[in-house]
Amino acid sequence: MSISVQEVIDREQWNDFLLRQPRGHLLQSFEWGELNKYLGTRIYRLGALDEGRLVGVMMLSIADVPLPIKVPGVTLRWLYSSRGPTVESPDSLALPALIRYAHTIARREHAVVLRVEPNIADDDPEENRWISAYRKIGFRENLISIHGRRSxxxxxxxxxxxxxxxxxxxxxxxxxxxxxxxxxxxxxxxxxxxxxxxxxxxxxxxxxxxxxxxxxxxxxxxxxxxxxxxxxxxxxxxxxxxxxxxxxxxxxxxxxxxxxxxxxxxxxxxxxxxxxxxxxxxxxxxxxxxxxxxxxxxxxxxxxxxxxxxxxxxxxxxxxxMNMPTQDYVYRPLIYAAWRKLVEIRRARRHEERKKVELERAARGKASS
Known part of the structure; x- marks a missing residue:
């Protein structure tokens, strides 16, 4: 099998592939990509092809890293795939092919990290094989997710x-x-x-x-x-x-x-x-x-x-x-570590604030019942 990767512009081709896959997801749909563009987000729709047949897809969005201090002339970005990529199996050659292509985009965009959150959950009999497949090609686990892990x-x-x-x-x-x-x-x-x-x-x-x-x-x-x-x-x-x-x-x-x-x-x-x-x-x-x-x-x-x-x-x-943990491919370790620490601090602070609100709300509910 020889896999090539290119950007896909055909809505029907893209969606038809996703709809045939048990792990396809709304947030990878062609329409959701258009909605990202409506908000001003740049996206890439990458398709892995085997002799012209689509065997994997990954929609990437590009966003700026929120630096605590603005440095003139310096813009760092991160790449994100929400509930993607989507490929047929953990050992599919489409997965590393899509990631290799994403690396070329990352270099062009001066990306700090490539972050993916595939639609692989604990009801998937091959969840552990999927996690191993991502580890094998250089990803690391990040327990802080962008899209809520549990539904x-x-x-x-x-x-x-x-x-x-x-x-x-x-x-x-x-x-x-x-x-x-x-x-x-x-x-x-x-x-x-x-x-x-x-x-x-x-x-x-x-x-x-x-x-x-x-x-x-x-x-x-x-x-x-x-x-x-x-x-x-x-x-x-x-x-x-x-x-x-x-x-x-x-x-x-x-x-x-x-x-x-x-x-x-x-x-x-x-x-x-x-x-x-x-x-x-x-x-x-x-x-x-x-x-x-x-x-x-x-x-x-x-x-x-x-x-x-x-x-x-x-x-x-x-x-x-429960979805599998977020997977990060890190390009700039020092910046990534500082950014992640900042996110962890903010998340912990918000968690405590929200927990207080939830407990107060629960207490009011009991008092009124």
């Missing part, structure tokens, strides 16, 4: 009645209670509906202290996938007032629960439970096999950031899926 996933292949029956009892009761109390779930169909969704998202980000992108970027995400029927935006309403919303995206036989929002009032109606169930039904109707609720705490202990979110997601049944 909550539900196998939605059983019929709808079985899925509902597997919810925790209180979750099932909340789904039915919301319906009885007049909560209605409908698909967003207009710009005004999108504005309503985004206002709820802003409200939720302020309440729960998380970052959101601009309305225009959210609209671009939705447009990129909804044009092919692979995205939906749902609003939960009561007496004509929107009180919760969700955006879903499908890629292959996976559906991702991308963004959720809820109002500060009428929470006693439990609209998010009914909304979540309808989202699962939409994914089933799209012939998905798995529903990814997305990130939960990496360490599953009370008080960890997102612990309350984890307990909510867990009530719908499913399983925890």
């Amino acid at each position: 909550w996933v539900l196998d939605i292949r059983p019929d709808a009645a079985k899925l509902l029956a597997n919810f925790k009892m209180t979750w099932r009761q909340n789904v039915r209670s919301a319906e009885r109390k007049g909560v209605v779930i409908r698909e967003a169909t207009s710009d005004a509906d999108f504005d309503t969704y985004y206002e709820l998202l802003k409200l939720t980000s302020e309440r729960d202290d998380f970052f959101i992108h601009s309305k225009d970027y959210n609209k671009e995400i939705f447009r990129s996938f909804a044009s092919k029927g692979d995205a939906v935006l749902y609003l939960a309403e009561h007496e004509g007032e929107a009180i919760a919303a969700k955006m879903l995206i499908r890629f292959g036989d996976w559906c991702w629960d991308m963004f959720g929002a809820s109002a500060n009032h009428k929470r006693n109606l439990k609209p998010t439970y009914l909304l979540q169930y309808r989202c699962i039904l939409w994914a089933k109707a799209k012939n998905c096999s798995y529903f990814d609720f997305r990130t939960i705490p990496e360490v599953l202990e009370p008080g960890e950031e997102m612990w309350g979110v984890y307990e909510y997601k867990k009530g719908f049944d499913g399983f925890s899926r």
